[in-house]
Amino acid sequence: MAEVSVEVSATDCTDLAKVLVRADPGGALAAALDVPFGRAVRDGNDALVVRTAPDAWLLLAAADLATPLVRRVEALGAGEFASVVDVTHGHALARLTGTTAAVVLAKLCAIDLADPATPDGNTFRSLVAGVAVTVVRDDARPGRLTAGSAGATPAGGRDARPGRLTVSPTASLASLDRSDALGSAGATPAGGRDAERERSYLLLCDRSYRQYLRDVLTDAGEEFGLAWT
């Protein structure tokens, strides 16, 4: 059994590509993205597709994938009234990982972070230290899955299906391994749950709050030995 950290760490992942999609929840683009509200699904290990609102999706991918990701999503929604915008430079992203990550986050956020209410693959948008933040529970585990490995099931427990969103199956995997920031978003939810998995949260906010979010996380995590990596 691999070691599980008893501490908590934070990583600034702001450089990752972020694409915001707004579309009709009953349209073809929504069907292609195929993620229910409140869930985050890793699609073919290329992008983490987060349904942040009934009519909004946030796609996270390795830093060099923003442009192909936008083009691909635009193609999926061709002829539909939808917007696909690269918001990489407008938002800040941090990852909070560790066995006490939920305790640290609970000091700043009123949402119930217990497993029954906020399981792995769950997402919500709420106030974190007074700032509107999109929180994605995306548990990390050592020796994370790759697309070619057996059991590489997206969060949500669904297999990748033909016609679903893909970007660049070969280049992106290497990019994700390089970035280390999206971690193991290909995590399998309860049922295929890995006991070695570490609790982890992605926190996304407006970029103007980047330093503030870092400061409040540092302050909240001080008693747990939070370290930025």
Place this chain on the structure above:
Amino acid sequence: MVLLPCPHCGPRDAAEFGYVGERAARPDPGAATPQQWRGYLYLRRNPAGWADELWLHRAGCGRYLAMSRHTVTGDIRAVRDAATGGAD
């Protein structure tokens, strides 16, 4: 903490919401008189009791919500998505 119900997110802290105003039926632009437009734009009932209000869940799902709220007690008897539920 005052909790407001969101049909999408569940009960949330009232600080996440923004009060937009009382809901009112929009007059027909082709037939409305200036007085009717003025009433639609500026006049409010401001009741001490049940009111039909529009709220924005700005720090949550970002949806406009039609809410029936008691302005004295703060009780809420109905809430729905203003767009999909048929806003005025």
